[in-house]
Amino acid sequence: MVKEKKYLLLNWILLASYGCIIFFALYSSVYSWPTQGSSIWFLLIIFCSSFLYHLAYIGYAVTLKKKPHLKKSYRFVTLVCGILLAGGLLLLTQKISLARFKTAYSPLITRVQQKMPLPCDGHYFEIPQVNRYNQSVTQKILNQGKPSGALLYNQQRFVVHFRGGSVDMDNSTLFYDSETQNWQFFHNDDQAMPEKFANRIKDLIRCSIF
Numbered sequence: 001m002v003k004e005k006k007y008l009l010l011n012w013i014l015l016a017s018y019g020c021i022i023f024f025a026l027y028s029s030v031y032s033w034p035t036q037g038s039s040i041w042f043l044l045i046i047f048c049s050s051f052l053y054h055l056a057y058i059g060y061a062v063t064l065k066k067k068p069h070l071k072k073s074y075r076f077v078t079l080v081c082g083i084l085l086a087g088g089l090l091l092l093t094q095k096i097s098l099a100r101f102k103t104a105y106s107p108l109i110t111r112v113q114q115k116m117p118l119p120c121d122g123h124y125f126e127i128p129q130v131n132r133y134n135q136s137v138t139q140k141i142l143n144q145g146k147p148s149g150a151l152l153y154n155q156q157r158f159v160v161h162f163r164g165g166s167v168d169m170d171n172s173t174l175f176y177d178s179e180t181q182n183w184q185f186f187h188n189d190d191q192a193m194p195e196k197f198a199n200r201i202k203d204l205i206r207c208s209i210f
Helices: 002-030 040-064 072-115 128-136 193-201
Strands: 149-153 158-166 172-177 182-187
Touching: 002 040, 002 072, 040 072, 072 128, 072 158, 072 172, 072 182, 158 193, 172 193, 182 193
Parallel strands: none
Antiparallel strands: 149 158, 158 172, 172 182
């Protein structure tokens, strides 16, 4: 009986520990520079599956007042559910991260519009809202001190684009086109989008402010 209580306590400790790790991973994903996929996903797979397994163990023990005899099938079920949960949580946090970026950078887009048709000299990273955001994610922007990107324009339109993160070395591209008036985000592994983007900006003048 004492041994069972100690084992149950160990499960509670592990459950709390895994929960903290998951929370930290999700927090890091939300408050990071926008990314298409992330290595955090692998961390979430490991700990979401373990979290669910120990949650099932504790739920069984507390509800039925006896030590559960979980079969291998339970481990498989919690593994599959953990993978699905990790993928869903990562997609959600990356969606929130992108929304945070769009909100923070809306004054930058407004200032570029105000500076047209000669938008290069705008001191865009000095905009308080943009600067605060950049400072908050400085250590996560691909190990750089500021975002890597460019402002391109002609007399009629402009494009602001940045290099985004990804789970691999190819990274991603995040851009705003005044013609469509919205942000688009794609992984550089995509066969069609990089070529379409290159065609969008090939005739535009490049500023050196970013």
